[in-house]
Amino acid sequence: MNNSKIIRIGFLIFPGFPMACLTSIIEPFRAANEIADRAVFDWHVLSETGARIVSSARVVFEPDGSMADADGLDMLFVLGAPTSAFEDPRHGHGALRRLDRHGVILGAISGGVFPLVRAGVMEGHSCSVHWCYEAAFRTAFPDIRMTDDVITRDRRRYTVSGAASAFDLALQLIEDRLGPDMAHEVACWFQHPTMRGDGVRQRIPMSPGAGPDLPDLVAHAAALFADHIEHPISVADVARIVDVTPRQVERAFKKATGQSPTHYYRGMRMKAARQLVLYSKQNMQSIAQAVGYTSPTPLVAHYRDAFGVSPQEDRKRINSFRVQGNVPLPPA
Structure with missing residues (x-):
């Protein structure tokens, strides 16, 4: 890219978009302009x-303009929630596809990846998905390659998992254009301790007292649990795969997480269920099956134990914040 050319970046925001994601990616660009004095x-x-x-x-x-003003952009990032959608999907999706044909880099931050994928511009590309949206994304778009990296740049598709990774992507773009010294100075301005690049995986917050990293045995077992949300696996089977006794798995989980492996596993399944409750339109039977239950009855009981409300109450609550013209999103 011509170093004298100004890089024009658009941010397409939907109702309910996470404000921190927008400010996190804009502020480094503002600082870079100030430091470069141009x-x-x-x-x-x-x-x-x-x-x-x-x-x-x-x-x-108050936006600077509409989708009709996107011509001339070098990049366009979508910011929204998993339920975000164009009021006129035919026109909105067509506009994104037209920008793609003109060579514009398309991307998304956090939940904005959902409307980006719905536009039909992500086929054959990988994308970063925030860990709290993984189950909902996998259910909605089973044919799209999903990564748990903080940043995924796949040809002309740039996706990041959240606000902090949006800052990291901005630093990458600054480095691409102005060099590593400038990126480092911008990071120092904001006391940003680590410049994360492509291939860095998201770190899922652990329960209090669990520590920043899981022991190898627990991490291996947790990965097996994560791969068997829809079709549950027993602790005995996990122990056999990792070549230890079930008792060793029990002791390791209790020491590392303060929970039994069964309770830990159920918590993972409940988090996946909650993603589907809050960010999909599936009914309770479908959600139950997606997280390994044959019927909604035990799911509802375990969900209430985990979150203090039933799935139906949780969906009703979140819908109260999403009303557009008296129509709840997603439908209960």
């Missing part, structure tokens, strides 16, 4: 129609 990056916040948008933090944003 306009290297230029950004524009867009909405589908140009109408103002309320973020998930209930802060109102």
Whole structure:
């Protein structure tokens, strides 16, 4: 890319988008411009129609324009929630595909990957998906390659898992254009301790007292549990695969997490169930089957134990924050 050319970046925001993701990626560009003492990056916040948008933090944003103003961009990032969708899907999806044909780099931050995939521009590409959306994404888009990396740059598709990784992507783009010294100085401005690049996996927060890293035995067993959400695996089978006794698995989990492996595994399945409750339109029978239950009855009981509400109550609660024209999203 011509180093004298200003890089024009668009941010397409949907109602309920995470505000932190937008500020996290814009602020490094602003700092880079200040340090370079010239306009290297230029950004524009867009909405589908140009109408103002309320973020998930209930802060109102007045966009610079609409999708009709996206011509001339070098990159466009989508920011939204898993339930975000164009008011006019035919026009919105067509606009993204047209930008793709013109060579624009398309990307998404956090839940924005859902509307990006719905536009039909991610076939044959990999994308980063925030760990809290993995089950919902896998169910909605089984044919799209999903990674648990913080950043995935696959040809002209740049996707990041969350706000912190959006900052990291901005540093990468600054380094691409202005070199590593500039990226390092920008990181120092914000006291950003680590510049994460491609191939760095997300770190899923552990329960209090579990420590930052799991012992190898527990990590291996947890990975097996994660691979068997829909078709559960027994602790005995896990022990056989990792070549230890079930008692050793029990002791290792209790020491590392404060939980039995069975309780830990159920917690993983409940988190997956909650993703589907909050971010999909599936009914309870389908959700139960997706997380390894033959019927909704035990799912509802375990869900209530985990979160203090039933799945139906949880969906009703979240819908109360998503009403558009008296239509809840997703439908209960």
